[in-house]
Amino acid sequence: MAGVRDPEATKARIFEAATAEFAAHGIAGARVDRIAREAKANKQLIYAYFGNKAELFSQVLEARLTQLAAEVPVDAEEVDTWIDRLMDYHAAHPELIRLIYWEGLEYGTDTFPHEDERKRHYDRKVAVFAEAQRKGVISSEIPPADLLFMLIALVSWSTVQPQMRRVLTGDTDEDRARLRASVRAAARRIVS
Numbered sequence: 001m002a003g004v005r006d007p008e009a010t011k012a013r014i015f016e017a018a019t020a021e022f023a024a025h026g027i028a029g030a031r032v033d034r035i036a037r038e039a040k041a042n043k044q045l046i047y048a049y050f051g052n053k054a055e056l057f058s059q060v061l062e063a064r065l066t067q068l069a070a071e072v073p074v075d076a077e078e079v080d081t082w083i084d085r086l087m088d089y090h091a092a093h094p095e096l097i098r099l100i101y102w103e104g105l106e107y108g109t110d111t112f113p114h115e116d117e118r119k120r121h122y123d124r125k126v127a128v129f130a131e132a133q134r135k136g137v138i139s140s141e142i143p144p145a146d147l148l149f150m151l152i153a154l155v156s157w158s159t160v161q162p163q164m165r166r167v168l169t170g171d172t173d174e175d176r177a178r179l180r181a182s183v184r185a186a187a188r189r190i191v192s
Helices: 007-029 032-039 043-050 053-071 079-092 094-107 115-134 144-160 162-169 173-191
Strands: none
Touching: 007 032, 007 043, 007 053, 007 094, 032 043, 032 053, 043 053, 053 094, 053 115, 079 094, 079 144, 079 173, 094 144, 115 144, 144 162, 144 173, 162 173
């Protein structure tokens, strides 16, 4: 007796396999046949469900960004707490940063798929910083979009460059705790 097809379970397996594949190899280096094999799915199903490889990458990245936004909402009024939660998230989900950096490497300054949707996503986060500035909770010296960009870069760099983190700051639990405290201190100075 043949098994019952479950399209949602198949899509979930494809998403997980695609996340790992794209994080490891980028868009150009990823192979749909490897994604299909890891997901235990038919290659043609991937195209049927998601269109082309670039569209699959885009949907995977958007889903991961949505997950981040839900689990770690921006908090401009409690920057230390937000920084800690964001660093914890990136440590637990390094594939998200890898996906974002692959996107940057492969698209460069060119427009990427769903860029307008992404801009709206980040506009909501920028609005949180703008409101905190309007209320006088954080400094308005730096425009809110620039401020968010700098804070994200500050938090994510140790995930992007783990080898430089090890070389420059060490790799023990104590070293990582010290670096985290330094990132929080830098963030506080930027927003105060």
